Amino acid sequence: MNKIKKVLEWFKDKPIIIFACAGNNNVDKDIADIKNNNFNKDQLAFHTFFYLPEGVDFSKVKGIIKMMLNVFIKIVEMKKNKTKDEEAILESYYHPTNYVDKKHIEAIVSYARKI
16 A cells, blocks of 8 residues: 555546455454545545455564564563454464455456446
8 A cells, every 4th residue: 555645646537446455354444444544535436445355374474574573472472451453463473364265356356347
């Protein structure tokens, strides 16, 4: 989403298909946050937005990032009153998820064929 503002400017007169991917499985609040933080109402009405769930597998992280992640996890584990987000981070750290499935692109393909 880093370059979405520039892309939206390029395509301000032509509707585009926008899709976002994240590690959770269609959490409505997270999808709403992605939309609200990156688009205004007019852009969402003009362009078409889709969400594709992916997954999280911290065991695949390597190098310095893995070392930093391990320190972060230890800090979170030691906290007495963890937030819901911190609990979710720990859960995903110890239990990888994978929601990738071709069925999730069916709506995008169907929409693209119509236009």
